[in-house]
Amino acid sequence: MKPKKHFFDRETVLAPLLVLPAGLYIVLFVGFPFVMSFVYSISNVTVGNPNFKIVGLQNFTAILADPVFRTSLFNTVIFTVVSVLLVLVFAHILAELLLRDFRGKWLVRFLIMLPWTAPIALGAVGFLWFLDSVFSPIDWLLRDVGLLGKPGALLGPASNLYWLGRPVLAMASIILVHVWRLLPLGTVILISGMNSIPKEIVEAAQMDGAGYFRRLFDINLPLLFPVIGVTILFATFFTFTDMTVVWVLTRGGPPPNATQVLASLAFLTGIEGGDLAQGAAIAIFFFPVLAGLAIIVLRLVKKAIVT
Amino acid sequence: MKKISRRDFVKKAGVGAAGLAIGSSVLDLNKAFAQTSRRRTLRLLQWSHFVPRYDKWFDPYAKAWGEKHNVDVTVDHISLSDLRSTFAAEIVAGRGHDLIEFINPPSDFEPSVLDLTDVNKEAEKKFGKQVPVATRSSYNPDTRKYYGFCHGWTIDPGDYRKSLWEKVGKPEGPKTWEELLVYAAKIKKQLGVQNGIGLSQELDTNMAGRALLWSFDTGTQDEYERVILDNKRTVEAVKYMKDLYDKTLTPEVFAWTPASNNQALIAGRASYILNSISAYRSAQKDVPEIAKDVYFSPALKGPRGTGWASEHVIYVSVIPKFATANADLAKQFLLDLVANYDRAVWESELYATPSFFNAPVPHGERGYPLVRGAKHVRDVFHAWFDNDPFALPGEAKGKLLPLKNAEKWSANIGHPGPANPAEGEIFGTFVIPNMFARVAQGKQSAEDSVKQAAAECRKIFAKWEAQGLIKKR
Numbered sequence: 001m002k003p004k005k006h007f008f009d010r011e012t013v014l015a016p017l018l019v020l021p022a023g024l025y026i027v028l029f030v031g032f033p034f035v036m037s038f039v040y041s042i043s044n045v046t047v048g049n050p051n052f053k054i055v056g057l058q059n060f061t062a063i064l065a066d067p068v069f070r071t072s073l074f075n076t077v078i079f080t081v082v083s084v085l086l087v088l089v090f091a092h093i094l095a096e097l098l099l100r101d102f103r104g105k106w107l108v109r110f111l112i113m114l115p116w117t118a119p120i121a122l123g124a125v126g127f128l129w130f131l132d133s134v135f136s137p138i139d140w141l142l143r144d145v146g147l148l149g150k151p152g153a154l155l156g157p158a159s160n161l162y163w164l165g166r167p168v169l170a171m172a173s174i175i176l177v178h179v180w181r182l183l184p185l186g187t188v189i190l191i192s193g194m195n196s197i198p199k200e201i202v203e204a205a206q207m208d209g210a211g212y213f214r215r216l217f218d219i220n221l222p223l224l225f226p227v228i229g230v231t232i233l234f235a236t237f238f239t240f241t242d243m244t245v246v247w248v249l250t251r252g253g254p255p256p257n258a259t260q261v262l263a264s265l266a267f268l269t270g271i272e273g274g275d276l277a278q279g280a281a282i283a284i285f286f287f288p289v290l291a292g293l294a295i296i297v298l299r300l301v302k303k304a305i306v307t
Numbered sequence: 308m309k310k311i312s313r314r315d316f317v318k319k320a321g322v323g324a325a326g327l328a329i330g331s332s333v334l335d336l337n338k339a340f341a342q343t344s345r346r347r348t349l350r351l352l353q354w355s356h357f358v359p360r361y362d363k364w365f366d367p368y369a370k371a372w373g374e375k376h377n378v379d380v381t382v383d384h385i386s387l388s389d390l391r392s393t394f395a396a397e398i399v400a401g402r403g404h405d406l407i408e409f410i411n412p413p414s415d416f417e418p419s420v421l422d423l424t425d426v427n428k429e430a431e432k433k434f435g436k437q438v439p440v441a442t443r444s445s446y447n448p449d450t451r452k453y454y455g456f457c458h459g460w461t462i463d464p465g466d467y468r469k470s471l472w473e474k475v476g477k478p479e480g481p482k483t484w485e486e487l488l489v490y491a492a493k494i495k496k497q498l499g500v501q502n503g504i505g506l507s508q509e510l511d512t513n514m515a516g517r518a519l520l521w522s523f524d525t526g527t528q529d530e531y532e533r534v535i536l537d538n539k540r541t542v543e544a545v546k547y548m549k550d551l552y553d554k555t556l557t558p559e560v561f562a563w564t565p566a567s568n569n570q571a572l573i574a575g576r577a578s579y580i581l582n583s584i585s586a587y588r589s590a591q592k593d594v595p596e597i598a599k600d601v602y603f604s605p606a607l608k609g610p611r612g613t614g615w616a617s618e619h620v621i622y623v624s625v626i627p628k629f630a631t632a633n634a635d636l637a638k639q640f641l642l643d644l645v646a647n648y649d650r651a652v653w654e655s656e657l658y659a660t661p662s663f664f665n666a667p668v669p670h671g672e673r674g675y676p677l678v679r680g681a682k683h684v685r686d687v688f689h690a691w692f693d694n695d696p697f698a699l700p701g702e703a704k705g706k707l708l709p710l711k712n713a714e715k716w717s718a719n720i721g722h723p724g725p726a727n728p729a730e731g732e733i734f735g736t737f738v739i740p741n742m743f744a745r746v747a748q749g750k751q752s753a754e755d756s757v758k759q760a761a762a763e764c765r766k767i768f769a770k771w772e773a774q775g776l777i778k779k780r
Contacts, residue, residue, distance in 0.1 A: 256750070
């Protein structure tokens with residue numbers, strides 16, 4: 001006699017049941033806020049009044065006509081592209097180094113992972129002191145070696161560089177801190193990718209006389225493409241949507257909005273300014289950009305894996 | 308060891324979850340029952356005060372008030388930067404605290420809070436007239452609604468280093484913006500110490516910029532809430548700021564946070580700042596020799612003799628609509644706080660300034676040395692500003708005297724009109740600091756920068772007019 005199959009043994013019951021918590025999580029903590037953001041972005045809701053009416057695309061036309069929004073969009077693109085490029089380059093160098101054996105490798109690995117384990121706000125506050133306009137230890141060092149703070153000095157006669165007070169230096173500073181933060185993630189992803197490259201291919205190329213750069217461009221990078229694609233995707237998402245580094249270091253300054261990015265502008269407009277609808281419209285602007293990027297990168301990655 | 312099958316796991320997990328759910332609902336029922344049989348609770352939400360001593364007094368005071376009225380009072384302190392977002396979340400949730408204290412006018416929350424006209428009228432009946440800066444920061448003349456109750460505020464004077472100003476021939480400090488430009492430039496050139504007015508996207512820069520505009524007989528709006536920024540006097544003020552930057556400041560000020568001018572003063576790297584007396588109090592504790600050298604000046608006068616300073620902090624309490632059940636308690640708490648404002652001023656080390664100067668001083672032990680003949684809060688306030696009870700041993704007397712009549716030269720955000728939501732958004736999105744900074748950095752002409760800022764202001768006003776919180780004119 002065939003044993004009776006229990007209710008929970010049925011795949012049609014068990015499979016959805018096991019997926020349910022993840023599905024609920026996505027619906028409650030991703031889907032619902034996303035739908036709310038979309039509804040808010042086409043409404044006239046304010047921070048002080050949750051009752052609202054739908055106003056169509058009014059908020060979108062308003063933000064597109066706003067020079068501050070356009071500046072923030074430009075800053076976001078610069079912040080993201082430069083950060084991601086630097087993360088890719090440095091993560092690749094670090095991954096190459098960490099795949100070799102040397103004394104104290106565990107310590108180097110530990111130090112590289114540290115920025116990822118510490119809360120970003122804490123790290124950013126540390127950098128805030130590091131880049132302080134008056135008490136920056138970097139400036140102190142530069143003054144000490146004679147590069148700053150006296151007539152004819154290479155970096156100028158002023159006592160400080162004013163890292164966060166000058167537009168270009170301020171943008172460079174937030175990129176630097178963000179790269180410091182994302183580097184561990186990029187490195188770990190690339191190490192796992194490099195470990196998956198079959199050693200025989202590399203060894204065969206070596207025996208055929210292929211040098212380092214030949215191996216890098218003809219073997220490593222093509223085989224690493226899917227992993228690099230994932231790194232680009234993660235790094236872009238983390239950078240495009242981040243406001244912690246900007247908020248702690250510059251709050252969008254120096255004026256006028258030299259480091260304002262879309263995430264900080266959405267907060268500034270929606271919460272500090274009270275115009276929640278326009279803040280949501282700025283935030284929802286991420287969606288088509290990031291969704292488009294995700295589709296392109298994932299398609300390219302899929303193609304690379306198949307071929 | 309017995310293996311656990313998939314079926315067992317799901318079954319046991321299901322039973323466990325159901326057990327937990329039943330258990331927690333039983334606990335909830337018990338809690339609900341306990342609550343109904345308990346006395347009432349009043350929950351307060353406010354910032355962590357800049358002067359920690361104030362919170363050390365306020366929290367036990369609130370508890371003691373609760374004991375007297377058979378109420379459990381809880382006081383939750385959060386960071387100043389979290390106040391707006393926390394309260395917004397509570398409004399959407401429809402539950403939270405009963406009484407929320409802001410330190411800037413929360414006029415955009417008007418649709419979600421109770422009209423406090425009754426408690427404001429009651430306070431005026433009991434304690435006399437409220438200072439105008441407080442009324443304009445809690446009353447909307449367009450909707451005729453008191454969205455808040457303002458029990459106090461903080462003065463924002465000029466703090467200057469006397470020894471530096473003495474060396475350039477101006478020991479009494481600047482009285483006008485022109486003097487600030489001339490003598491702060493001399494101090495920077497001769498003594499290498501810069502002026503300390505910020506030009507960044509932060510609170511103190513916002514206040515300094517407004518003080519400059521008002522003293523140049525202009526502003527963002529007029530008394531009828533019409534945008535008036537785009538005029539010759541604003542251009543004149545912006546050009547003045549450019550001059551002030553070129554001659555007395557460094558690019559450091561573009562990166563300043565609200566704490567930067569305090570830090571610069573305490574570190575001996577600023578000749579003059581616009582800040583409350585808290586910067587001086589910090590110096591008293593950390594660097595007494597600097598504190599002894601810090602003196603104060605009232606609002607600086609502009610080219611036509613007008614002199615206004617911004618309030619530094621304005622304490623406006625609101626009662627959300629969802630807390631209607633406890634509104635009677637919250638209102639009584641506010642009235643009793645005003646009745647005890649001599650203590651609030653004392654415990655904040657004179658940081659808090661009363662909105663009701665004519666509130667009577669209660670009899671008996673007040674926790675501070677007796678002020679003879681003091682009948683009203685104004686009397687103790689004046690006595691303490693004549694002779695600062697928190698001065699360091701050997702410190703000069705009468706340093707706070709110039710601030711005694713500060714209510715005459717202190718203005719609210721939105722002066723000469725009310726602190727409406729449009730003014731709140733202009734303040735919150737740093738339209739004015741950016742207007743000044745664009746010109747100081749040489750990126751725009753004064754005329755173009757003013758035009759851009761005025762256009763931003765008009766757009767913001769139009770939004771809030773459409774919301775019905777400002778009357779269209």
